Structure formats: structure tokens, C-alpha cells
Amino acid sequence: MTQNASAPQPLKIAVLGAGTVGTDVIRLLGQHPKDFAHRAGAPLEIIGIGVRDSSKDRGPHVDRSLIRDDLEALVEEADIVVEVMGGQEPARSLILHALENGASVITANKALLATDGPALYEAADRHGVDISFEAAVAGAIPLIRPLRDSLAGDRIERVLGIVNGTTNYILDAMTRTGQSFDDALADAQRLGYAExxxxxxxxxxxxxAKASILASLAFHSRVHLDDVFLEGITRISSDDVAAAERLGRVIKLLSVVERVTGEDGSEAISARVYPVMLPNAHPLASVGEAFNAVFVEAEAAGELMFYGQGAGGAPTASAVLGDLVSVARNRVFGGKEPDESFYAKLPTAGLDALSNPFYLALTVVDRPGVLADVAGILSENGISISTIHQEGATDPEGSDASAHIGIVTHTAGEKDMQTALEQLRSRDTVTSVDSLVRVEGE
Incomplete structure (x- = not known):
């Protein structure tokens, strides 16, 4: 709607969700109403706060007279709906209902966008309204707009980032203190960094979920959550962290999305999440505690780094409110956010299409010839060794003595490494395959 510039009518805002993020959105809007009115071009008036449990105390910043549990009716009354309730349902149905009734939508719901984003984008386009989601990835860090708008004239080759504060806190604590995974997780829960x-x-x-969104934006294609290879950090041990330190590296959980080119010259998208060893000199290696950072590699712009608080009520609310101002301006002055861009329609590639160095940790029988046997298996699969380190025998006096060895390979194919692992596990001289961690950023 276009308002009279001399006397703009308030825009009616419905907030769905009054948890940590929703409460801070409400608080900040209430603290600076004149500033937001000037920036948006019209006053922003909260007409209702939709919640599933209206009896719950929401704190001093939430006006109880605005609490509503008739959520469908609420979104029908709004010009703009701010969805910060999370989850798949009823968030999906309410967003679609809002769009169908001509309301623009701001959401922080990365899980929903990663699974049902195209349906939501199509509904927004069909009804001529906006759907914005800066807060869905990396909290307060401006990332969605730079990828979608600022770099629209460039070709993005690769995006890799630390986009989950909980896992970064855990891995950072394991690195700094030598804690086990379980102990670092317990500390993260005690401090409120982990659920x-x-x-x-x-x-x-x-x-x-965030990798799915980043890949879709960066490569103008639809990348579903199911297209993302996924490996968490629960298998990372304090021994792995110590080995990384010894090698001049640090372990981080990375979301990596990139273009890959096949032998026939065709392009595809690789999207994956897994723990990696990064060299200490890499810009992402120094990102500590619960902070997020995203590293973008573009053809013309080169390397770009985005860093900041990736979670929390106020940081995420900052991103939500940035979207709110932008969407409000469009309704006041006319205009619309860019529609979904998926013209490239690139397919996704599995791990078998990738090659990278690996860190491999084994426990082996401590006797002559074993290292040569391990090296031979790797060599038979086209994998060459960069460095090898033996950590000593567990029972140097006994007949069943075993040794721990750590190997860093040169670049090798994922498929070749998996074949080599199967062969190593079948050897009676290999007691166990303890770890396999990819190496990035060489």
C-alpha cells in the first residue's frame, strides 16, 4: 500500500512468537518507535502477539493486552507478519495464510525455509508481497542481502562458514582447555549456549538447514535440506583436537557450499556440513566461543569475510528488524524485494564428486611392517601420504601392544578414501579406524 507522505498511516505488525527472539523484537520496537517510523516511512504498530500458550508470563516488555491465540485471525489483520515461533507447523500454514491475505512476512525459520522455501517464495510472488529472512542464517551478521543483492553482479564460487554457535563453542572449549566433548557440551548447556x-x-x-539456504542463494538454484551431506561433531575426541593442534590446525564444524565441475565440464552444487581441520592461518580458524563467521569466495570480489554474533535474542532481533524496516519501506513507498532466483537450476553433487586432503587416525598392532601395509592400502587407492605420526604403544611390553598413528593425506577422492577405509577395517593388523576428518583451507 502507498501512504500519504505527509500523514502516513501506521503499518499493522503481527508478531508470531514471544520467546527469546520475539521478546527482543518487541522490546526494541517499543524502545525506539520514532526512529523506526522515520526509517520505515510510517509508524510500526504491533497489533497482536501470537502465541500458543496465552497463560505463560512473557516478561515486562510484552503487553499482555496484545497477546493472541487466534493466530489465523491475527495474520489476516496485519500488513506485515513477523514469524519467530520456529518449527514447521503451525508456522508454515500461518505464513502461507498471511501471504495469501496480502501481508508481507519476515521469518527467522531456517528449518522451514530449507524444506519448504520454494512454496513460500512462490506464494509471496503470486500475491505481490515480500518474504524476507535475513535472521535465518548467522543471526546478526548481514549475509543474506550481500549474497542476494550486493554480489548479484558477481559469480560466487564457494561459501564456507561457521554458522552454529553451539558447536563452535564446544570445539573452541575442547581446543582451549583440552576438555572432552561431553564436558564441553555440559558447560555449553550450563551457560545457555546449548539446549x-x-x-x-x-x-x-x-x-x-543454513547451508541449504546459502547454496540456493549463492548458486541461483533450489537446494533442499535433503541435498546437504551431514556429519556432526559427536565423534570428535580430545585426541583429534590435540592432533589438530600438533599439526598447526584447529577443528571447526563448517557448512561448505561450492560449485563443482565434472569431467564433461558440467557444473553442479556440493553442499555439506562436517567437521574439518583448518590451518591456524585461515581466517575462520580464530573464530572462537559462540561467534559465527562466513567466508565467501567470488570471481571478481575475491575473498570476503562476515563475522559476528550468530545467535541470541538481541542479535537475531537486529536482523529481523532490519528486514522489517526494508519491507515496511516497500509497502509505504512502493517496491518489492527480489523474487527467488533459481534460473541456473544446477543439480546437486554427492560426496563422491569431491576430493580433499584427510586426517586419518588408526589404532594398529605395534609390529614391523604394519605402517608399510597401511601405506600400501592407501597407495593402491590413489591416496598419497603427506605426513604420518606415531603416538606410541599402549602396552609396549606385551604381546598385544598397539600403536596410535595419525596420517594426513594429500588431496584424495572421497570415494577412494571410503574404499581404503573398508580395506583397512578388514586387516587384522588394524585394531580400529578411530577418526576421519577432512582438511580444508590448505
Whole structure:
């Protein structure tokens, strides 16, 4: 709607969700109403706060008279709907209902966008309204708009980032203190960095949803959550962290999306989330505690780094409110956010299309010839060794003595490495394959 510039009518805002993020959105809007009115071109008036449990105390910043549990009716009354309730349903149905009724939508719901984004984007396009989601990836860090708008004149080759604060805190604590995974997780939960059920974070599901969104934006294609290879950090041990330190590296959980070119010259998209060893000199290696950072490699712009707080009420609310101002301007002055761009329609590639160095940790029988046997198996699969380190025998006096060895390979194919692992596990001289961690950023 276009308002009279001399006396703009307030825009009616419905907020769905009054948890940590929703409460900070409400608080900040209430603290600076005149500033937001000037920036948006009209006053922003919260007409209702939609919640599933209207009896719950929402704190001093939430006006109880605005609490609503008739969520469908609420979105029908709004010019702009801010969805910060999370989850698949009822968020999906409410967003679609809002779009169909002509309301623009701001959402922080990365899981929903990673699974049902195209349906939501199509509904927004069909009804001539906006759907914006800066807060869905990396919290307060401006990332979605730079990828979609600022770099629209460039060709993005690769995006890799630390986009989950919980796992970064855990890995950073393991690196700094030598803690085990379990102890670092317990500390993260005590400090509020990890949920009581941390599965979505530590198994990489949260980071995978964000990788899906980043890949779709960067490569103008639709990349579904199911297209993202996923491996969490629960298998990372304090021994792995110590080995990385010894090698001048650090372990981080990365979301990596990039173009890959096949032997026939065709392009595809690789999207994956897994723990990697990064050289200490890499810009992402120094990102500590619960911070996020994203590293973008573009053809013309070169290397770009985005860094900041990737979670939390106020940081995420900052991104939500940035979208709110932008969407409000469009409704006041006319205009629309860019539609979904998926013209490239690139397919996705599995891990078999990739090659990279690896760190491999084995426990082997401590006797002559074993290292040569291991090296031979790797060589038979086209894998050459960069460095090898033996950490000593567990029982140097006994007949069943075993040794721990760590190997860093040169670049090797994922498929070749998996074949080599199967062969190593079948050898009676190999007690166990303890770890396999990819090496990035060489």
C-alpha cells in the first residue's frame, strides 16, 4: 500500500512468537518507535502477539493486552507478519495464510525455509508481497542481502562458514582447555549456549538447514535440506583436537557450499556440513566461543569475510528488524524485494564428486611392517601420504601392544578414501579406524 507522505498511516505488525527472539523484537520496537517510523516511512504498530500458550508470563516488555491465540485471525489483520515461533507447523500454514491475505512476512525459520522455501517464495510472488529472512542464517551478521543483492553482479564460487554457535563453542572449549566433548557440551548447556536436547546443533542439522539456504542463494538454484551431506561433531575426541593442534590446525564444524565441475565440464552444487581441520592461518580458524563467521569466495570480489554474533535474542532481533524496516519501506513507498532466483537450476553433487586432503587416525598392532601395509592400502587407492605420526604403544611390553598413528593425506577422492577405509577395517593388523576428518583451507 502507498501512504500519504505527509500523514502516513501506521503499518499493522503481527508478531508470531514471544520467546527469546520475539521478546527482543518487541522490546526494541517499543524502545525506539520514532526512529523506526522515520526509517520505515510510517509508524510500526504491533497489533497482536501470537502465541500458543496465552497463560505463560512473557516478561515486562510484552503487553499482555496484545497477546493472541487466534493466530489465523491475527495474520489476516496485519500488513506485515513477523514469524519467530520456529518449527514447521503451525508456522508454515500461518505464513502461507498471511501471504495469501496480502501481508508481507519476515521469518527467522531456517528449518522451514530449507524444506519448504520454494512454496513460500512462490506464494509471496503470486500475491505481490515480500518474504524476507535475513535472521535465518548467522543471526546478526548481514549475509543474506550481500549474497542476494550486493554480489548479484558477481559469480560466487564457494561459501564456507561457521554458522552454529553451539558447536563452535564446544570445539573452541575442547581446543582451549583440552576438555572432552561431553564436558564441553555440559558447560555449553550450563551457560545457555546449548539446549537441553542439543541434537539439532551437535549432529549438524541446524547448520545443514543454513547451508541449504546459502547454496540456493549463492548458486541461483533450489537446494533442499535433503541435498546437504551431514556429519556432526559427536565423534570428535580430545585426541583429534590435540592432533589438530600438533599439526598447526584447529577443528571447526563448517557448512561448505561450492560449485563443482565434472569431467564433461558440467557444473553442479556440493553442499555439506562436517567437521574439518583448518590451518591456524585461515581466517575462520580464530573464530572462537559462540561467534559465527562466513567466508565467501567470488570471481571478481575475491575473498570476503562476515563475522559476528550468530545467535541470541538481541542479535537475531537486529536482523529481523532490519528486514522489517526494508519491507515496511516497500509497502509505504512502493517496491518489492527480489523474487527467488533459481534460473541456473544446477543439480546437486554427492560426496563422491569431491576430493580433499584427510586426517586419518588408526589404532594398529605395534609390529614391523604394519605402517608399510597401511601405506600400501592407501597407495593402491590413489591416496598419497603427506605426513604420518606415531603416538606410541599402549602396552609396549606385551604381546598385544598397539600403536596410535595419525596420517594426513594429500588431496584424495572421497570415494577412494571410503574404499581404503573398508580395506583397512578388514586387516587384522588394524585394531580400529578411530577418526576421519577432512582438511580444508590448505
Amino acid at each position: 537441553a536436547d542439543p541434537t539439532a546443533d551437535v549432529e549438524g542439522q541446524d547448520a545443514a
